[in-house]
Amino acid sequence: MKKKALLLMVSLLAFVGVLAGCGGAEKSASKEKVVIGYFPNINHVPAMVAKEKGYFQQQLGDGTTIEYKTFADGSAFMTALKTGDIDAGIVGPGPAMNNYSTGADVRIIAGASTGGTVVLAAKDSGIKKPEDFAGKVYITPAVGCTHDVQYETYLNEIGVTSERIGGTMKHLTGKPAQYSAMLQSGKVDVVVAPEPWAAQIELETGAEVVIPWNEVSWGETLPAAVLVASGKMIDESPEVIESIVSAHKEAVDFIIENPEESKEITIKDIKAETGQELSREVVDLAWERIGFTYEIDENAVQEFADSSYVLKFLKEQPNFTDLIDKQFISSETARR
Incomplete structure (x- = not known):
């Protein structure tokens, strides 16, 4: 009888161990x-x-x-x-x-x-249309970022490209929150800005939208x-x-x-x-x-x-x- 009781206890402990193992597997599937x-x-x-x-x-x-x-x-x-x-x-x-x-x-x-994604130029820059970007300095958040590719794709279709691929536009990168000051100081001619920075630049500096959000490549x-x-x-x-x-x-x-x-x-x-x-x-x-x-x-x-x-x-x-x-x-x- 004692032997049977001992075997039963061992079996129960093994079963509990299986349950514990299952519980542990579930827990490991989550993250702390x-x-x-x-x-x-x-x-x-x-x-x-x-x-x-x-x-x-x-x-x-x-x-x-x-x-x-x-x-x-x-x-x-x-x-x-x-x-x-x-x-x-x-x-x-x-x-x-x-x-x-x-x-x-x-x-x-x-x-x-x-x-x-909105493309703007300084109020008195003389830049009125995309063809005017040739030879200018533009800024995007990073090389090859979403806004950069949208912008360069649009311009490539009209024959305007950056120095990186043999064109005349000079490319800078920087934080969008700094674009307004850079545009006003003349450090850049064109900003390719994500919202809300585009709206802020437009309203605070009078910058002109040259390529609207729904006209830049894949804008919508x-x-x-x-x-x-x-x-x-x-x-x-x-x-x-x-x-x-x-x-x-x-x-x-x-x-x-x-x-x-x-x-x-x-x-x-x-x-x-x-x-x-x-x-x-x-x-x-x-x-x-x-x-x-x-x-x-x-x-x-x-x-x-x-x-x-x-x-x-x-x-x-x-x-x-x-x-x-x-x-x-x-x-x-x-x-x-």
């Missing part, structure tokens, strides 16, 4: 900390709204700590994604494509916004910002990615349904991250040039990538078959 990256501009409002409303926390649960990091350009963002300093976040499609093409483990898992169709994660993160923690996408979708829906409150959240977040407080007039104008969506126009992405190759931002003809992963935005099980 998730870091979300984004830029402090209006194309990245979904991250600001999700942050303010606590959507990531709600989706990932109280056992997960949520942190946020902001970036001034796509290069710094992609470095952080590759090193694991961030787990997911919003970035322009340009940096995502460029890094993917050079072997980076990055996947686009949702759209975030469209539009928001190209994802201006996308939600990305690493392939490793998707493979190892798909439920975490699903939760991140679900929170992102909630944020996009909120923006569409509550534009006025979303504008207030934007003003507050940009001030906290950059020290600059945008006027409501600036935000209202910028908002007219932006669309928010978690869907992705794959054709526009491929056309943009092909142009990046033609303009020599990419060394090889791109193949983005595996870059865009739509399983999470199309999943019926995604929590909304």
